[in-house]
Amino acid sequence: MKDFDVIVIGAGITGAGVFRDLALHGVSCLLLDKGDFTASTSQSSSKMLHGGIRYLENFDFELVQEALHEKNLWLKLLPHLAKEVPFVLPNYKESKYPLFMLKIGLLAYDFLSGFQNSPHKILGKNETIKQRPLLSTKNLRGSGLYYDALMDDAKITLEVIYDALKEQNAFAMNYHEVTNVVEEGSKHIVQTKNLIKNTEDTFIAKKIIYCLGPYTDKFLKNTYPNNWTPQLLPSKGSHIWVSKEDFNLSDPCVINHKDGRVIFFIPHETQILIGTTEEPLNEEINDIKISQKEITYLLSIIKEYYPKVNIKQHQIESAYSGVRPLIKSNLTNDQGKTARTHRTYQISNSVQAIAGGKYTTFRVMAQESVGIVCEQLGVSYSKSKTIKKLRQKSCVIPFERKQIDSSTIKQILSNEMPKTLEDLVHRRIGVNSLSQWKSIYPENDFNNFFLENIELINQYFPLKKEEIINYFKD
Numbered sequence: 001m002k003d004f005d006v007i008v009i010g011a012g013i014t015g016a017g018v019f020r021d022l023a024l025h026g027v028s029c030l031l032l033d034k035g036d037f038t039a040s041t042s043q044s045s046s047k048m049l050h051g052g053i054r055y056l057e058n059f060d061f062e063l064v065q066e067a068l069h070e071k072n073l074w075l076k077l078l079p080h081l082a083k084e085v086p087f088v089l090p091n092y093k094e095s096k097y098p099l100f101m102l103k104i105g106l107l108a109y110d111f112l113s114g115f116q117n118s119p120h121k122i123l124g125k126n127e128t129i130k131q132r133p134l135l136s137t138k139n140l141r142g143s144g145l146y147y148d149a150l151m152d153d154a155k156i157t158l159e160v161i162y163d164a165l166k167e168q169n170a171f172a173m174n175y176h177e178v179t180n181v182v183e184e185g186s187k188h189i190v191q192t193k194n195l196i197k198n199t200e201d202t203f204i205a206k207k208i209i210y211c212l213g214p215y216t217d218k219f220l221k222n223t224y225p226n227n228w229t230p231q232l233l234p235s236k237g238s239h240i241w242v243s244k245e246d247f248n249l250s251d252p253c254v255i256n257h258k259d260g261r262v263i264f265f266i267p268h269e270t271q272i273l274i275g276t277t278e279e280p281l282n283e284e285i286n287d288i289k290i291s292q293k294e295i296t297y298l299l300s301i302i303k304e305y306y307p308k309v310n311i312k313q314h315q316i317e318s319a320y321s322g323v324r325p326l327i328k329s330n331l332t333n334d335q336g337k338t339a340r341t342h343r344t345y346q347i348s349n350s351v352q353a354i355a356g357g358k359y360t361t362f363r364v365m366a367q368e369s370v371g372i373v374c375e376q377l378g379v380s381y382s383k384s385k386t387i388k389k390l391r392q393k394s395c396v397i398p399f400e401r402k403q404i405d406s407s408t409i410k411q412i413l414s415n416e417m418p419k420t421l422e423d424l425v426h427r428r429i430g431v432n433s434l435s436q437w438k439s440i441y442p443e444n445d446f447n448n449f450f451l452e453n454i455e456l457i458n459q460y461f462p463l464k465k466e467e468i469i470n471y472f473k474d
């Protein structure tokens, strides 16, 4: 099928959310991405569903309230991919706000959640040390303990897409780069390049919705030079993963550093996630990686707040960077203060773009846009259609890890559309480094495991032995 009511371009969480909303309303739709689904910003977040406690400082109450609602909704709908955890926010003599202000902030946070958050507590110095024994005690006054959720960002996007694909009217293709979109009468001709097979294709749609995240300005300025002025203030953020064997942190902490940055320390399956930095973007989005400056900064923060933990650069198991697609604000150029609200742009009667926002709010971000399209197509729209459980669980669920074997690989290959070894290892199995692989699957030598399964994999996509052997070397 090549003719659709709507083509959604960009399969990060924003595009996935729009695609699912359309599919559940019976609209025929196609989702296209130039890479693997979720392989850009939507696998590079801090992996939290959260209201964003720091946005309270900017009085973004509406955004915080909306995000808290969504967080608590997804905790119920997706318990295998999102978990509520207690964050400790330590308060030091040099902190920007005194402890009583923290209390007011956390009270507001719980209030804005409609008291759906597990309730916060204020901890004195001794209780803070008891709860987080590795934290620096120098000038410590106490802390606030509040609840947010950690999540698997790549898996949620994938499961949102799998859910939409349960509808007969919905189709999705990864590795299909959109090279041009031309309006002809009441139709849009979407030209694509299949980056795996190196072939070209054409699809037709009545409506287009762009969900290009940080790629929005570049693509839309090229495609609609007269109708698009750049909207984004792209901001780079990087994280590092450190083994729990080197950093024995059992519960999350969040540091409000005196330089204005908020740094999270979050224990996941076998590793601690530490980030993020916030830097202007000086490189091509496709090529971003953590800089030495960012590594040095994150290591210095560990040293300052966890003086008993001695992490050196060679102990970083892996790192990743993403670009926040923030919407420019007239009020500030400070990326940290730029609001995380999203915007929907009507480029023409049949073309929309959504940009900005947060991962946490993807469901509500889709509503405005899909509501307009449904009205134009004469389909009745209901916001509550998307409040239901997703229908296809991932074959491998990192929060409920089991051993894997050939039958797991077969299930992934036949149900989850991986097209490269990285899709399979990084996003479907959810492993980011060889050391992580070894600690999760000690019985399966990485090279042997994939070499033994190469024939099976080759039934679905081409894979050479050298790619397996070099996978973690690149």
Ligand SMILES: Cc1cc2nc3c(=O)[nH]c(=O)nc-3n(C[C@H](O)[C@H](O)[C@H](O)COP(=O)(O)OP(=O)(O)OC[C@H]3O[C@@H](n4cnc5c(N)ncnc54)[C@H](O)[C@@H]3O)c2cc1C
Residues within 6 Å of the ligand: 009, 010, 011, 012, 013, 014, 015, 032, 033, 034, 035, 036, 037, 038, 039, 040, 041, 042, 043, 044, 045, 046, 047, 048, 049, 050, 176, 177, 178, 179, 211, 212, 213, 214, 215, 219, 235, 236, 237, 238, 276, 321, 322, 323, 324, 325, 355, 356, 357, 358, 359, 360, 361
């Ligand atoms: C460091 C960092 C930490 C964050 N932490 C959090 C957090 O903890 N919680 C939270 O709620 N939010 C967080 N965010 C924000 C959140 O991750 C983003 O708002 C969200 O992932 C953006 O999703 P998106 O779908 O709009 O963009 P993307 O995920 O970037 O998707 C855009 C897609 O468009 C595709 N594309 C581009 N050009 C083309 C083309 N020509 N043809 C086809 N496809 C194309 C790309 O390949 C890409 O997959 C964080 C962001 C960053 C950078």
